Amino acid sequence: MNPDALRERRMRLDDAGQALRARPKGESLDALCRTLDAWSDPESRWRKRLAQQLPPATGFSPETVQEGLRIALAQWNGAALRELVKQERCTETAGLGTTALFLAGSIPMPSLVQMLAPLVVGAPVLAKSAARDPVTPGLVAASIAEADPLLGECVAAVQFPGEDTACVGELLACPCIVATGSDETVAAIRDRVPAGAHLVEHGHRLSLAALGTDVTRGNALDDVAARLALDIALWDQLGCLSPIAVYVVGEHAAAAVAEALAEKLGALEARMPRGSVDPAAANAFAQARAEAEMRAASGMVRLYADPADAWAVVLEPAAALRPAPLHRFVRVFPVVDAADVARAASPYAPHLAGIAAEGFESESAALNTALRALGAPRICPPGTLQAPPLDWNRDGHGVLRSLTGSPTDTGAV
Amino acid sequence: MSSDPRRAELDAKVLEWIEEPLWGTDDERFDTLALALFAFQFEHCLPYRRFCENRGRTPEDVQTWVEIPPVPTGAFKEMPLHSFPADRLAHVFRTSGTSLERRGELHLDTLALYEASLLVPFQRFLLPDLHTDREPLIYALAPSPAEVRDSSLSHMFAVAIREIGAEGSRFFLSDGGLELDALLEAMDRVPTDRPVLLGGTAFAFVHLVDALAQRNARLELPVSVRIMETGGFKGRSRSMPRPELYERLEDALGVSVDRIVNQYGMTELGSQFYDSILREPGAVRRKLAPPWTRVRIVEPASHRDVSAEATGTLVITDLANTGSISAIQTADLGRSILEGFEVLGREPGAEERGCSIAADELLDTGKT
Numbered sequence: 001m002n003p004d005a006l007r008e009r010r011m012r013l014d015d016a017g018q019a020l021r022a023r024p025k026g027e028s029l030d031a032l033c034r035t036l037d038a039w040s041d042p043e044s045r046w047r048k049r050l051a052q053q054l055p056p057a058t059g060f061s062p063e064t065v066q067e068g069l070r071i072a073l074a075q076w077n078g079a080a081l082r083e084l085v086k087q088e089r090c091t092e093t094a095g096l097g098t099t100a101l102f103l104a105g106s107i108p109m110p111s112l113v114q115m116l117a118p119l120v121v122g123a124p125v126l127a128k129s130a131a132r133d134p135v136t137p138g139l140v141a142a143s144i145a146e147a148d149p150l151l152g153e154c155v156a157a158v159q160f161p162g163e164d165t166a167c168v169g170e171l172l173a174c175p176c177i178v179a180t181g182s183d184e185t186v187a188a189i190r191d192r193v194p195a196g197a198h199l200v201e202h203g204h205r206l207s208l209a210a211l212g213t214d215v216t217r218g219n220a221l222d223d224v225a226a227r228l229a230l231d232i233a234l235w236d237q238l239g240c241l242s243p244i245a246v247y248v249v250g251e252h253a254a255a256a257v258a259e260a261l262a263e264k265l266g267a268l269e270a271r272m273p274r275g276s277v278d279p280a281a282a283n284a285f286a287q288a289r290a291e292a293e294m295r296a297a298s299g300m301v302r303l304y305a306d307p308a309d310a311w312a313v314v315l316e317p318a319a320a321l322r323p324a325p326l327h328r329f330v331r332v333f334p335v336v337d338a339a340d341v342a343r344a345a346s347p348y349a350p351h352l353a354g355i356a357a358e359g360f361e362s363e364s365a366a367l368n369t370a371l372r373a374l375g376a377p378r379i380c381p382p383g384t385l386q387a388p389p390l391d392w393n394r395d396g397h398g399v400l401r402s403l404t405g406s407p408t409d410t411g412a413v
Numbered sequence: 414m415s416s417d418p419r420r421a422e423l424d425a426k427v428l429e430w431i432e433e434p435l436w437g438t439d440d441e442r443f444d445t446l447a448l449a450l451f452a453f454q455f456e457h458c459l460p461y462r463r464f465c466e467n468r469g470r471t472p473e474d475v476q477t478w479v480e481i482p483p484v485p486t487g488a489f490k491e492m493p494l495h496s497f498p499a500d501r502l503a504h505v506f507r508t509s510g511t512s513l514e515r516r517g518e519l520h521l522d523t524l525a526l527y528e529a530s531l532l533v534p535f536q537r538f539l540l541p542d543l544h545t546d547r548e549p550l551i552y553a554l555a556p557s558p559a560e561v562r563d564s565s566l567s568h569m570f571a572v573a574i575r576e577i578g579a580e581g582s583r584f585f586l587s588d589g590g591l592e593l594d595a596l597l598e599a600m601d602r603v604p605t606d607r608p609v610l611l612g613g614t615a616f617a618f619v620h621l622v623d624a625l626a627q628r629n630a631r632l633e634l635p636v637s638v639r640i641m642e643t644g645g646f647k648g649r650s651r652s653m654p655r656p657e658l659y660e661r662l663e664d665a666l667g668v669s670v671d672r673i674v675n676q677y678g679m680t681e682l683g684s685q686f687y688d689s690i691l692r693e694p695g696a697v698r699r700k701l702a703p704p705w706t707r708v709r710i711v712e713p714a715s716h717r718d719v720s721a722e723a724t725g726t727l728v729i730t731d732l733a734n735t736g737s738i739s740a741i742q743t744a745d746l747g748r749s750i751l752e753g754f755e756v757l758g759r760e761p762g763a764e765e766r767g768c769s770i771a772a773d774e775l776l777d778t779g780k781t
Contacts, residue, residue, distance in 0.1 A: 279713070279724045279746055286713035286726060287744045291487035297463035298492060309714035323487075 001160045006170040009156050013098045013124035016153040021093045021122045023150065028092055029085065031148030032116055033078025036390075038143060039112060040077040042070065046143040050108060050136060057135045058106040059276040060236060067272055068234050071387045072109045080390040084399060085120060087391055094404040095123025096198050100174035102189060104181035106132035107239045110202075113390065113399065114178060115140045115155060121403050124154035128171060134159055168192065176403055178202070200402045202395055205240035205353035206324070207231075208247065209382060210341040210367070215359030216253035221260050224358055227383025229264030231356055233311070234386045236274050237326045240353040240394070241378070241385050244324040246332045247341045249359075254334035255302065258315035262304030265311040265328060274310045274328050284325040285309050319344035338363035342370035353394060354378035356385040415497060415523060417457075420735060423450055424526050427732045430705050431529045436537075438704055446705075446732050447478035450739050457496040460488075461738055478707065483716075483728045483742035489517035489681050494737050497522040506565040508680045509644075519565070519680050521736050528572045530683040530733030534703050535573050538687035539641055539674060540608050547607040548579035552599060554591065554613025554621065557584040565680045566643065570612060579607060586617060593624050597632075600666075605635040611668075612641035619653050622661045633667035639691060640668050643676040677756050681741055683733035689753060699753035705732040708754050710747050724748050724757060 020028060038044040051069060055062045099118035103111050111127070115137060118125045129137045137157035145152025160167040162185075171177070172192055179189040180202040193199045209231070215224040231243055246261070248254035277285065289305055292314045296303040302315035311328035319333040319340070335341050338360050345355065355376045360367050368379055377394055378385070391399060415421045426446060452472035455462050465471060465482045475481055488494065495502070501522040508517035521527055540549050553570035561567050567584075574582040585596045603609050618640070625631065640662060653661070659670045671690055677700055678685035686700040686708070702708050710725040711718055719725035727747040730740045746757040 279726075282713040283726045283744065283746055287485050287487055287742065290483075290485035290742055291491065293467065294460065294464050294484065294488040295491055297467045298460045300491070 001158045001167060003164075003166040003170050006158060006160075006167055007173075009158065010098060010126055010170060010173065013126055013154060013156060016150070017098055017122070017124040019150060020119075020124065020154050025092060028119060028122065028148070028151060029082070031151050032119055032144070033081050035144050035147040036076055036081050036116065037078045038147070040073050040075075046139055047073070050139050053135045053139070054108060054133070055275070058133055059278075060106070061273045061275045063272040064234065064236065064275060067230075068386065069108070071230075071234065074387065076109075076112075076390050081116070081120070084391045088398050088400045090121050090400040090404060092120070093122045094400075095121035095176070096403065096405050097175035098124045098126055099176040099178060099403060100171035101125060101127040101178045102171070102180055102185075103127055103130045103133070103137060104185065104202075105130055105238065107235050108133065108136040110180065111136040112140050114180070115144075115157075117400055118176070118178075118403050119144070119151055119154060121400055123176060123403060125156070126171060126174060127155070127157045129157055129159045131162065172197070176200070176405075178403070198403075198405050200395075200397065203351075205351050205394070206348060207241050207243045207354040207356070207378075207385060208245050208345055208348065208352070209243040209356040209385075210247045210335075210338075210345075210360075210371075211253070211257060211357075211382075212249050212338065212359030212361065212363065213253060214361050216248060216250065216257055220359070221256055224382055225257060225260035225264045227381070228356060229261055229268055230383055231385040232261075232330050233265060233268045233272060233274070233328055236277075237328050237330075239386065241388065242326070243354075243356055243385065244326070244330065246330060247319065247335045247344050248332060249335055249337055249341075251334045254332050255315055258302060258304065258313050258332040261330065261332065262311075262313040265313065265330075266306065269306060269310045269328075277327055281325070281327055282309065284323070285312070285327050285329055288312070288323050288325045288329060321347055338367040339370070341367060342374065345371065345374055345376075349374040352376040354380065354385050354388070356380060356382040358382055415736070416501070417497065419453060420457075420497070423453060424523075424735050427705055427735060428526055428529055431526075431533050431703075431733070436704050443705070443707065443732070444478050447481060447707075447730055447739065448472070448475065450732060450735060451475060451478075451481045453735075454496045454738055458494060458738065460492050460494060461496075464488075478730055478740075479709070481730065481740045483730075483740040484738045485742045486517060486679065486681050486744055489519065490515040493518065493520055495520040495522070496738075497736055505563055506568065506680045507563040509564075517680055519737055523736065526733055526735060527683045528576075530703075530705070530731075531569050531685060532572055532576055534685055534687060535569070536577065537703075538689070538692050538701070539610055539612075539639060540577075541692050542608055543577070548577055549582075549608040549610055550604060551578040551582040551610045551612065552596065553582075553584045554586055554596075554611070554617035555584060556586045560587065565678075566614070569678075569685075573610075586613070591617065591620050591624065593621070596621075597630070600632055600634060603634060603638060605637050607637060609634075609638040610641060611638060611666075612643075614644040615642045615653075615655070615658060616644065618642050618658060618662060622658075622665045625665045631665055631667070636672070638666075638668050638672070640666070640673045641676055641687075642673065643678060675756075677745075679741075679743065681734075681737070682729060682731045684731045697750060699750040699755055701753045706730065708747070710749055710754060722749055727754070727756065 051065050054065045101114050115125050127137045141155045141157045144155050176198045178200045179186045183203045186201050186203045248257045289312050292303045295301045305312040314331045316331050316333045352375050355371050358381045455472050468482050470482050504521045506519045551574050555567050558567045558571045585592045659673050663670050674688045676685050676687050684706050688698050689701045690698050707730045709728045711728050713726045724746050727743045727745045747754050
């Protein structure tokens with residue numbers, strides 16, 4: 001894609017947007033609900049195409065993609081979209097105009113919801129595919145076009161290198177810009193957004209897990225470890241909802257959780273193997289594992305690891321900030337009590353996406369309050385972390401509202 | 414020298430190799446020394462012995478230097494890794510990092526071998542035109558060891574200045590700032606009849622070219638001048654891709670790109686690796702390993718050698734590391750080029766190697 005073609009595409013989107021806003025109320029939402037219903041159906045051709053095309057494009061194993069889509073899209077349907085519109089009280093003409101999306105990462109669900117959201121508020125979408133996922137945006141655009149030709153004219157998925165400043169400039173000419181990615185990427189886009197344009201930022205986030213004494217014994221341990229292992233293994237731990245650290249009340253309980261997690265991650269590797277890993281990520285994993293091996297040999301930590309580096313669990317002696325190489329590498333830290341969980345999680349406060357927590361019984365209300373105070377927008381039981389509802393307000397400014405310039409937005413720049 | 418006779422003998426043999434006038438690859442000699450050193454370090458460094466035993470590797474099982482288990486650089490942040498009694502500790506070099514980060518430490522009981530292993534490659538790769546009657550002038554864009562005693566980069570420049578530097582060689586970074594006026598004055602009367610080395614961190618050079626641009630100053634340094642830069646930009650206020658830095662250095666100082674050398678080194682190693690560009694002008698730019706070192710490029714999980722020119726983890730065996738651990742698994746990726754290699758950087762999120770940051774923290778907080 002070159003800048004001229006991109007400009008022409010943007011202008012066509014602007015024109016189609018006029019027709020979109022003029023159409024009878026409810027037509028667009030109906031079509032978008034049908035689109036989402038199709039994505040929610042495991043037998044739909046869009047789901048099947050995505051499940052087929054995503055593994056070779058992203059490196060995820062086919063089993064991981066199937067399981068990830070099954071879990072995440074189970075509740076994402078037309079009814080959920082109508083509920084979201086109701087909750088956020090957005091109209092079909094509330095959008096600010098053609099919305100440029102800078103998509104990121106290799107997980108398809110954020111791309112799906114980000115591409116649908118502007119259309120719900122009557123704004124055309126110009127989506128730049130993430131380098132790591134060239135597949136999803138095109139399929140989402142095609143699925144929208146199939147459900148409604150006019151909406152199809154209002155959405156375009158484009159690809160160009162992020163360093164192509166001329167192409168980036170064309171996207172930045174849109175009145176509304178959604179930037180997703182690392183904090184550095186988002187900052188680089190922020191620096192270039194023209195005055196008066198509306199910018200919505202989705203920067204770097206991560207997730208944690210916390211287990212209380214009620215789930216770290218007997219059958220409960222086995223069950224919670226299986227669910228938590230799934231949260232860790234899904235999307236090879238690359239999502240913002242993938243836990244990188246597990247805080248467990250009690251030293252013995254932490255040891256038991258680490259051992260059980262290792263067993264479950266080993267079992268998952270057989271059923272849902274980790275995907276391919278690029279040399280840089282493999283190098284980071286191997287360095288962290290070897291470092292843990294050194295510490296384990298001296299009795300400082302306990303290490304459970306797959307011989308081929310497909311997963312690793314490190315039982316740490318105390319809560320601390322340590323490297324998280326992802327790709328199914330998790331650290332387990334003992335904590336004293338629920339209050340200690342919040343203390344241990346506090347260094348991550350600006351970046352928290354979710355916390356999978358269970359087993360705190362009488363302390364759970366206080367823990368939830370403390371974790372919410374840290375800014376964790378999602379607190380849920382283990383095993384459900386990777387299945388946020390459609391209306392999950394990841395960055396606190398609304399899925400739809402953020403695209404309308406309402407007072408709760410990040411604001412114009 | 415070490416008080417342990419076995420260690421002293423190993424030190425002497427490595428030192429002898431380092432100081433030989435002609436460099437030649439001698440695999441048998443390397444293997445013999447590496448295995449002897451492994452046996453010694455296995456015996457005297459308890460954390461390393463436990464690590465090796467966990468991997469099922471002991472001096473009895475290891476048949477060749479390739480099988481010696483490498484220690485990840487991160488382990489130097491976790492525990493003291495030395496092969497001498499703790500009460501013989503004479504010097505500690507620390508990796509760069511912020512006060513909140515753990516810093517890796519290289520513990521040494523003697524500086525003799527360490528200094529020899531840094532000085533010889535320094536001369537051969539940076540000063541191949543050196544003559545005995547024309548000592549090089551060395552200008553270091555780094556703080557002196559008096560200011561940062563635990564910086565291996567500052568120590569390297571200090572040793573070079575002490576051993577081979579001409580009168581007038583000095584440090585130009587002090588009290589948190591680049592002494593720009595003094596440096597410009599020195600550059601103004603830079604000699605043409607002897608080698609001149611301008612060395613420092615990449616970040617210091619960025620400061621220099623920025624400062625020159627602010628003054629609209631442009632120098633045209635003679636061909637006697639060469640530049641050595643090292644380190645990365647992690648966490649720094651300013652970063653610049655290496656090709657852009659070299660272009661700006663050429664433009665601002667008049668030093669052509671083929672006289673700018675990157676050094677790859679790390680606190681955990683005694684020896685450093687330099688671009689071949691001054692030693693082999695016109696040949697492909699690559700890092701060349703001194704004969705007492707070996708660089709393997711391996712698949713990260715299996716540690717098997719990658720195929721030719723494929724990207725992999727750099728694993729370095731440095732016989733000059735007699736007092737600590739000789740086999741190191743770096744956090745850097747690299748690739749083979751001819752008989753040498755190139756460093757491709759490190760994984761996202763990992764901490765930068767090298768000494769750039771310690772010196773740069775001073776620059777960030779101080780005057781420029």
